[in-house]
Amino acid sequence: MQKFEGFFEYYYDDKTDKIYLVVDKFDQEFLYVNSLAAGVGSNDIGLDRNQLGNSRVVKFERRGPKILLVEPNYAYRAISDNADEQNAVRDAFAQSVLWGFTLVTEEEGKVLVDASDFFLNDAHDVTGRLKSMSQGNYSLDKSRSAFYLPKTKNFPKNSEVEVTLTFTGTPSGRYIRSVVPTPSNVTVRQHHSFVELPDNNFEPRKYDPRAGYFGISYYDYATPINENIEKRFISKHRLQKKDPNAAVSEAVKPIIYYLDRGTPEPIRSALLDGARWWDQAFEAAGYKDAFQVKLLPEDADPMDVRYNVINWVHRSTRGWSYGSSVTDPRTGEIIKGHVLLGSLRVRQDFLIAEGLLAPYEDGKTVPKEMQEMALARLRQLSAHEVGHTLGLAHSYSSSAEGLASVMDYPHPLAEIKDGKIDLSNAYDDKIGAWDKVSIAYGYQDFPNNVNEEEALDQIIQKSFAAGLTFLSDQDARPRGGAHPYAHLWDNGKNAADELERVLEVRKIAIKNFGEKNIRDHEPYAKLEEVLVPIYFFHRYQTEAAVKLIGGLNYRYALRGDGQLITEMVDPQAQKAGLQALLSTLSAENLALPEKLIAMIPPRPISYDRTREVINIRTGLTFDPLGAAESAANMTLQLLFHPARAQRLVEYHSRNSDQPGLGQVIDQVITSTWKKSHNNGYEGEIERTVDDMVLVNLMGLAVDKDASEQVKAIAYLKIDQLKNWLQSRLNSQQGDAQKAHYTFAIRKIEQFQDDPEKFELVKPLDPPAGSPIGMGCD
Template identity: 70%
Template sequence: MKRYLTILFIAMFCFASLAQKKDQKPEQSTINTENTIGAKVKGMKSFEGFFNFYYDEKQDKIFLIIDKFNTELLYVNSLPAGLGSNDIGLDRGQLGNERIVRFDRRGSKVLLIEPNYKYRAITDNQDERKAVEEAFAQSVLWGFKVEAEENGKVLVDASDFFLQDVHDVINTLKSAQQGTYSLDKSRSAFYMERTKSFPQNTEFEVILTFTGKPEGAYIRSVTPTPSSVTVRQHHSFVQLPDANYKPRKFDPRAGYFNMMYFDYATPISEPIEKRFITRHRLEKKDPSAKVSEPVEPIVYYLDRGTPEPIRSALLDGARWWNQAYEAAGYKDAFRVEMMPEGADPMDVRYNVIQWVHRSTRGWSYGASVTDPRTGEIIKGHVTLGSLRVRQDYLIAEGLLAPYEMGKPVSKEMEQMALARLRQLAAHEVGHTLGLAHSYASSTENLASVMDYPHPMATLNNGKISLSNAYDDKIGPWDKVAITYGYQDFADGVNEEEELNKIIQNSLKEGLTFLSDQDARPQGGSHPYAHLWDNGKDAAEELNRVLEIRTVALKNFGQNNIKPGTPMALLEEVLVPLYFAHRYQAEASVKLIGGLNYRYALRGDGQPVTEFVSPEVQSKALQSLLKAIAPSTLALPESILKNIPPRPIGYIRGREVIKTRTDLAFDPLGAVESAADLTLSLLMYPARATRLVEHNARDGKQPSLSSVLDIVFNATIKASPKDGYEGAVQITINDVVLNNLFKLSLAKEASLQARAIANLKISQLKQWLSDKTKGTTSETWRAHYSYALLRIDTFQNNPAEYKFENLLPPPPGQPIGNDFLSCSDN
């Protein structure tokens, strides 16, 4: 009986257990173990390479096979098809971020993780490395759902990952105040023409459409339907280079960009920051030989869409760099060729020079894909704006007045524009070799193509010539920099000592490296590092440029435009000529309150700091006053009577002078813009503060008070002129007063600089009050009275004073087309 009950109990228990299991729902799982990868991708198009993947044409989806877990690789995004607006900044061929990433399997998910390479511990101690890794955040870029798996491989649907706005178009449009947009996936798709897989890299490209309400003129000017903006974005997964690359020490004197990280395993006696230059990998076949072929040359490829004669000019200019590599002991180490037909410029295997079109002229760039671990450049990518050659041609038209009736048009303009393109190609390629701007080189006999060159016009028997407008070769500094970065030292050679010798020898030859922060005109103080200047003496060169400008304006007229061109379009040619002195004026103004210095290291023998001499500053101030003199800024009547309002079909665009005269050309508006270019820099807060400080330290240095008095004597207090020149003089005086008010309120200036500016305002008030009483000219009495009213209004409530909105000049930078990485001229 007991046995029977036992058997019955067991049977009932088993039945209950089975019933319970039958009623239970199975555990939720995204993995179907019976669903193999082969079954899942059946009928899809396969791609084999670094990563294998499948394309489901019916659903427009990418299924990615991940078989490289916990293996680091490089992930790069880019913009192969852009907007065509320099102002927005989303150009064709624009590189995005490069990131070290790895795939990490976590249950039913695969995470794409970006480790934090900014903070490291370079040590064999695993616990020490782990301590640093856990101290700083990593980033998970995406989470993928596992669709199938077999033999250690997993299949994921990567479609949403690739169809995201990884290039941040939405925020770029918003920041540029062009509207609020969102990604419309119903109008987005894979671009399979450029979705491929190779042995060491896998490339994906997508068409993305952003919809929204356009709010700016820039987006309207380049998009057929501005509420629907379609671009292409590109994703690259790239095998990282091997560990045989040796990083090279960064030296601020050597002319390179640097990569930096913090090494927490560093002894406490050494700096924790580690800095290395960015450069391509280049090795000699025989490092002990004075001249050797490379193991692998550096090869750049030019965009096949570049037309002639531009194509030949760009090939020539980019190839200049082989001269520098030869000086470093290499034979045929640098080549430039045409892009292979059918090759993708976004493919990281190609260093590219792209010819990019925009709706307006704009910057050219030299960017790179760089290994964040070491600074090794994997891909150089140059973007050259196609409209800059036309701007250079326009500059030449203004200087040469070449269209005489019945005479053939000179080739000098085209030759000058192509010469600039050669220099530009060399310049931007230089950035992709790792080189930074070298802005002192124009004062050292054109020592580097990494400077910004202004076209060198000369006077021969009273006639302007552009035959030597630009240099035609690599400079001596470029050879020094390439030797520092790329020299391959034989075993047993002390590399650090040899690198220092390279720099020390260049210093003995009088070569100097100074870069971006030293050249900017607003707060810059260096007497030799400038943008778009020429010559060692900035003030002397300004006087020379003004002389050439005077000759060109005297000759200016119908011969500056082609027969059959609307006369109103003379203004386009006039603009770069009228403002031709602007950059040399920027160079000269930096001498005022100037400080000469170098990137000196202890013991290298370079000067550390020294004031610019009072004599040089006085000379510079006189040249600047000449640049804002009425005789300089007043346009001749022969020009004014030949520029009518624009005919139907021709709007006043951004490249012409802003006006207060509606449709008519405004010569006084031109004066206002030109005067403010110089005076706003002369009274810049940092410059005023330095004048106060330098004079306090050395009484021989000019004071802020003395500089302002000299300016007032040459402008507001100068003998009043009649007629048109008097109107020009009054316009300049108004600009002086406006900038004086701004200086007195500038929070960036020192209190003493502001105090001096306020004292000068009170002194001018008394002078104007006396002058008004003794002036018989109604025009000048009105000017003096209104200046007094402006001062009274300002002094009664400075905080609420509404400054005059002075007319801005037409765009200057880029003069013929680079804020940092490698944005350029």
């Protein structure tokens, strides 16, 4: 057999395609990591090349002829010198036996086991993922699976085994059909790593919710009764100064990241540059050359846990990028940073630039600023995802604080200069002020005479004085979110003002839109792909502005830290936010120029309608009213979210100056249904918006997550609208408006007969949105 010497010695038998593992480390814990080396290629399915799977502390235990791979339960511990106390906790909570091996032979304390079935197992749960994504029921076909020797290697501190696995079944989803040559046979590669755990010299750092870190937690049952039983520590790499007393010092061992060699230029240089921004933060924390980024050595395997790797991943569609880590669950020490960057991300930014600039004056020449904008975003994206692998969480208040963090989601900043759109400042080009605070908190190496807890708190307190804060994912989500400053893909300190500005940028882009937005010899139908990110250019700033309505300003305040705890958003700010939102519903903003509509024909053969174009009700032809419907519904769904509606009810009851739900609904109806309607195309848009208002009000009135009072108010406003329509019906001029009123009255009456059984119209969805470049991103 072929012998592989290393951390765990093993042998490969090429006659039987089996691996025999030598187990000589019993009851000695190590890290077991499984991953996906070669993926499926669909962002929607989520099985990507070089995707990390589970990482677990395990150990081998012998039970007669059986060798068990056991995962201890580190969620519950007793940090104590008392063995009986430790055993009491260990026996109170279940462990997990991941596999049972049968002994083949033994000698001198070593045993040989046939590990083939273990390695040829679906450890990454590909079958489960395909089933959960409704892509089909598949099972592992071992007759079409085998070891993959080019990536099966052994090293002194880690053993690596890779296998080719084939899953067979009946495909039922379009995603799997779109990426697999024979969808009934899905072949991927899975990777297994056995890794020596770090030594005990790592010093965990206390978790603080204000510092911007992911972390680990566990329950310590040896904790005195007057202390908190749950212990929390941040996730971080091991980094120490050679001289902790020096203001600036080299690191004992620098943190080095490696870029995937499969990344082409000029993308390669952009990703290297962006990742290297983090050295600015480490320099600010007193390190010299402590963070480095290099190209992956030719003989290195990106799945080898000794390398922190930035992977360049191809998919069939645009999708999220990820920053994940292999972390020691005992301490929070990051062993391997692992970044996945989707390769189609850059093309979406290029598409946005095409839409904003209408750049093809002669139909051929590609202006330099388009590529530079796309590369600028890649630099930011590289820094962002590497930040996650340093332990950092999303920081979504950054845009309201002068782009304080690359851990925010940045929307391209399109400025208006001399009446033209300018993208020269589309993305930032450096690490942010908050990022330096976070790195200082997590990685500062304090001299022995410094009280670490006090020094860490001082870092946070100084950030408050500088006007910096940290708010993360749950605070930024738009549908139920309430925070006025923490948003995804936004710009500016004031969400309402920025929405009005973005609408002006959008107006200029749409006015200039035409054949200069595509290159020579491209089908005119492709104008629609370029139009989509421009027509919906305001979508993320709309998500930001809507959070002013029924909004609550707050911080992750600790007792005694002097931070704001909670504060309702000022009524005037809510009024401004509502006015900006109503602007997104105006026919002026939703209508497209006639010359542009006439320039978009039905799709030619082989150019299918995908989710990247506008949903339509017109068969083959472009549908400008469908575009208006989906855009209007986008705003109204956010505005009439049941959580937002409930806060409006609650806050108004506590403070009558706060707008109530009824007031907001009245203002929306006054600005839509009750507004004098135009003739022609703009009039049809206005009627479309009216319909979306009524559909969303009805939806709120029957929403299972809405309170009884929210439903009651929505029902009342629907009834009041019906009465108003009935009183105005006979005075309407023209069949279009009379039909509009008559049908609305009939719908409301049917709804009132039995709201729960009334079938609501499903509005058209907008084309695919997040991630921009279609986070986490």
